[in-house]
Amino acid sequence: MNTNATSESLSTNSTCPLATFWQGKRVLITGGSQGLGRALALEAAAAGAQVAIVARHADGLNAVVEKARAQVQAGIGLPIHPIQADVADKLAIYRIAGEAVGLLGGVDILINCAGYLGVTPLRLLLDTDCEDIEIALQANLLGPFRLAKAVIPGMLLRQEGLIVNLSSDAAVNAYPTWGGYSTSKAALDQLSRILDVEVRAQGVRVVALDPGDMDTAMLRAAIPDADPATLNRPEDVAKGLMRFLPRAIGLDTVRFSGSEWRHLLEAEQGAGTQGASEHAEGALS
Amino acid sequence: MNLETVSNVKSMAFGDALPLHVPPATTSSRRSDARLLVLDRHSGQFHHSSLDRLADALRPGDLLVVNDAATLPASLQAIHEASGAAVELRLMACLELPSDTQTPQEPRGWQAVIFGAGDWRTKTEHRAAPPAIMAGDVFRFASGYTATAVSVRPDAPRLMVLEFAPCPHAGACTLHEIYQNGRPIQYAYHREALELWDHQTLFAASPVALEPPSSAIHLSWGTVGALRAKGVSVAPITHATGISSTGDPALDGLLPLPEQSYIPVKTAELITQTRSRGGRVIAQGTGVVRALEDAALAQERADTIASGSAHLTRLVATGVRIASLKLSPSHRLRVVDGILTGMHEADSSHLQLLGAFVSRETLLRAYTDALQVGYLWHEYGDVNLIL
Numbered sequence: 178m179n180t181n182a183t184s185e186s187l188s189t190n191s192t193c194p195l196a197t198f199w200q201g202k203r204v205l206i207t208g209g210s211q212g213l214g215r216a217l218a219l220e221a222a223a224a225g226a227q228v229a230i231v232a233r234h235a236d237g238l239n240a241v242v243e244k245a246r247a248q249v250q251a252g253i254g255l256p257i258h259p260i261q262a263d264v265a266d267k268l269a270i271y272r273i274a275g276e277a278v279g280l281l282g283g284v285d286i287l288i289n290c291a292g293y294l295g296v297t298p299l300r301l302l303l304d305t306d307c308e309d310i311e312i313a314l315q316a317n318l319l320g321p322f323r324l325a326k327a328v329i330p331g332m333l334l335r336q337e338g339l340i341v342n343l344s345s346d347a348a349v350n351a352y353p354t355w356g357g358y359s360t361s362k363a364a365l366d367q368l369s370r371i372l373d374v375e376v377r378a379q380g381v382r383v384v385a386l387d388p389g390d391m392d393t394a395m396l397r398a399a400i401p402d403a404d405p406a407t408l409n410r411p412e413d414v415a416k417g418l419m420r421f422l423p424r425a426i427g428l429d430t431v432r433f434s435g436s437e438w439r440h441l442l443e444a445e446q447g448a449g450t451q452g453a454s455e456h457a458e459g460a461l462s
Numbered sequence: 463m464n465l466e467t468v469s470n471v472k473s474m475a476f477g478d479a480l481p482l483h484v485p486p487a488t489t490s491s492r493r494s495d496a497r498l499l500v501l502d503r504h505s506g507q508f509h510h511s512s513l514d515r516l517a518d519a520l521r522p523g524d525l526l527v528v529n530d531a532a533t534l535p536a537s538l539q540a541i542h543e544a545s546g547a548a549v550e551l552r553l554m555a556c557l558e559l560p561s562d563t564q565t566p567q568e569p570r571g572w573q574a575v576i577f578g579a580g581d582w583r584t585k586t587e588h589r590a591a592p593p594a595i596m597a598g599d600v601f602r603f604a605s606g607y608t609a610t611a612v613s614v615r616p617d618a619p620r621l622m623v624l625e626f627a628p629c630p631h632a633g634a635c636t637l638h639e640i641y642q643n644g645r646p647i648q649y650a651y652h653r654e655a656l657e658l659w660d661h662q663t664l665f666a667a668s669p670v671a672l673e674p675p676s677s678a679i680h681l682s683w684g685t686v687g688a689l690r691a692k693g694v695s696v697a698p699i700t701h702a703t704g705i706s707s708t709g710d711p712a713l714d715g716l717l718p719l720p721e722q723s724y725i726p727v728k729t730a731e732l733i734t735q736t737r738s739r740g741g742r743v744i745a746q747g748t749g750v751v752r753a754l755e756d757a758a759l760a761q762e763r764a765d766t767i768a769s770g771s772a773h774l775t776r777l778v779a780t781g782v783r784i785a786s787l788k789l790s791p792s793h794r795l796r797v798v799d800g801i802l803t804g805m806h807e808a809d810s811s812h813l814q815l816l817g818a819f820v821s822r823e824t825l826l827r828a829y830t831d832a833l834q835v836g837y838l839w840h841e842y843g844d845v846n847l848i849l
Contacts (some may be wrong), residue, residue: 248823258634268657272641275532275669279569283667332529333683334698416837 200225202280205273205328207264207291208321209257211239212393213343214290216415219244220391223254224419229277231260231291262290263264264320265312270288274327284328286422288341289321295357297398302356310357322368329381336380339426342369344385346435355399384425388414389435417442483739496680497837498842501828503800503820508828511552513845514685516729516802520849522693523741525732526802529750530698534665534704535644536673537581540601540609545593548556550577551601551609552647553640553672554705555719557623560620570636571612573719574624575708582648585707594624607639618713637669649706670702670722675747679842697732700724701749701785706812720786730757730780733797742799744849748815749800754778756785758796782821791817800849805832805839819848 208214209230222245232238238259245257258280262269278285293316296309298457325340331351332338346360347355366385373383390396391409421438424445430437496513511518520526536553557571578590597612601624612623628634645655663674664681686696701723708714733743733754745751755779765775777797787793795818806812816825828846837844 261638271532271662271666272535274666275534276634276637276641278532278667279669280634327662327666330530330665334528334665334667334696 183339199419202226202285204228204286204288205231205277205281205284205324206288207273207324209290210234210241212290212395213388213391213411213414214288215266216411217290217418218257218289219248220412220415220419223248225254226286227255227258227281229258229260229280231262231264231273231277233261233263235259235261263354264289264324265293265316267319267323267421269387270320270323270327273324277328278331279393283331283335285332285337285423286324286339286341287328288343289324290343291320292317292343292395293358294370294395298401299354299358301354305356306432310360311328311455313357313361314364317358318364319366321365325372325383329376333376333379339422340369340372340381340383340421342366342383342385344369344387344432346387346390346432349434366432373431382426383431384422385431386418386421386425386433386438387435388418389439482820485681493680493842494682497751497832499805499825499828499837499844499846501820501846501848504735506820506827508826509675510829512834513680514682514688515737516681516847517684517688517692517694519847520689520694520744521742523736523739524744525695525697525736525741526689526744526746526778527700527729527733527750527754528665528696528698528746529663529671529703530667531666531671531675531700531702531749532669532673533646533661533674533703533706534669535646536640537645537647538603538643539581539645541604542593542595543600543602544595548579548592549592549626550579550581551575551600552577552705552708553624553674554621554708556702556722560808568626568629568634568636572624572625572626575705575713576622577709578618581645586707589709592620594619603639603643605639605643607635618716620710620713621716650779665698667698668700668724670700671749672705673703675701675703675749680845681746689752695731695732695736697726699726699729699750699753701747701753703747703749715833718728718752718788720784721732721749721752722782723749723757723785724782725753725778725780727780728833730778734775734777737797742849743797744800744802744847745798746802748801748803748812749817751801751818752787752789753783753785754798755789755793755796756787757783762796789815789818791822793818795819800847802845802847804841805837805843805846807839816848 199221204226205296206214206218206228209218210232214230218230218241229242230238236388238261242257242259247256248254260276261271262273264273275311293313295313311398321342329338342365346367347359348366352359369383369385376383390408391411391414392405393411396403396408421442424441425433494514497511498511498516499508499517500511500519501508521709534553538551540549540551541547542549551574553572553574555573556569557573576592576595578592580589595611595614597611597613601609607622607627609626612625615621626636626639663679664683689696702721704717704719704721706717708717736743743753760783761777762777791814801819803812803816806816
């Protein structure tokens, strides 16, 4: 079941105190040239964050940089900095972290959106090569882990920071043919929980969340005949996450399902309190 | 373990040449078994411990000041257009140029040293001579991007001020070029090519160091946690560690060059608080000593007489600074009580700096013993706490 996040743009609601959360924040987003990563980058930049995006291909990066430039020319937000690299490549990680800190001055928020779905059309685990699972683990688990380790020193020294990993319904439920991706995402969920416990006392938070099914290239590769009417627009999900993430920092939960974080947002907007946090416990693990 | 013993044939100010154990090239990643030579500055006594038990050697109320500089891959292969020669450029220090297109994201100005064709695999002192260079000479990188020698030092014609070309699009070309095509500076005693991964210390954040502030290579967050649990504070400065060798004895005499550092107000306040409460300030690495002592001297010069103020005088200047102080045995330490450092070669400028902490005889006695029990030297070797 897909619920749509509210589509109001954070950047137009300047009386909301949380609108200032993103101003001046230094945000590093992997997978920033398409899908949710792209949408988050543009939203954050529009809200006044200093954003750097990571992707493998220059064309995709430049398109997002151009879009941000157009926003800036229209008087909205800040430019976006491109970093061309492959997060699955161990040797690239310190280049990414170094360029990001060089461009932004530091990293306050890391959002790992880069992900590898697997060979498509998706095939049964029975027909999957172990090498393909290894690729998924490198891109979806070890890449985010290495990059988190590379940017976390600054966060730990400042005693403040947020690392956001993307999860999936497929990390929790067992869908045939989703083996490699699901395994890597389930592992990422658990890594997120453990890392959060290790660093939370020093002011750094780790969050893993399922954005829900979105109308993106990745989803269309996985489910070619998905009905677009049932899919969220990444732009809408991004707007919702821009509101949710500042709130997530103060919560105890690490891993949020697609409905959990949406309910938390809606409950808060409805009741005006944070009492809905109990909903997050005891629901999906 | 396959150790290589390196004979130090240069005569040293401290005494006889030490035959050094150099760690094997393959163990460049963090070692959890790094040893710690704990040397008491005042009594001259020393004992052997391990780095993961660093907290045992410190007291509640002490402060460890660390360097959060990340190491740049500062060795760049290029073609010197005027001569057509292949050269290696090594960035030595970031410089501010009087150019309105330079921004913090686009660090286009550098002090650089030119080497002839080749790379670290050849011992620095055996490298081929580079072509003669003059102001205006252009260097072209494999990507097509270029940098120009703005000026060349007349007394040191291998040293230049190098300016990277303005970015053709509104982007960050210089940093990108350095990261995409640069290699970490390393030396011939490491037989394997090191990756940038191997050069980052625990605290690496700001990409300003040209060589790793190596004394933190083997620290772990677990050890930092143990320090904090014992009531030892940890606070950062950013110090752009420069290169340690140019391959030219005349140029080496100029080292260390002035190095940029950034001292946050919060760290400065912690230093003041620590000392006022009888705690000790321990510097992680020689760069931190240099940065803090230089800032302390600056603060001394700037201080006017405090008249009845209830607030503590700050002990170190803050903000972005150039540390030009060259430490030596005659320097009276102002704010630093101890240092966490590597095991140094006998005639290095690092060893000169250590003379500010302990006498040469004391250090040599400890070093000789450490050598006998198998300590490893150089950047990826074991660690020494002098306190």
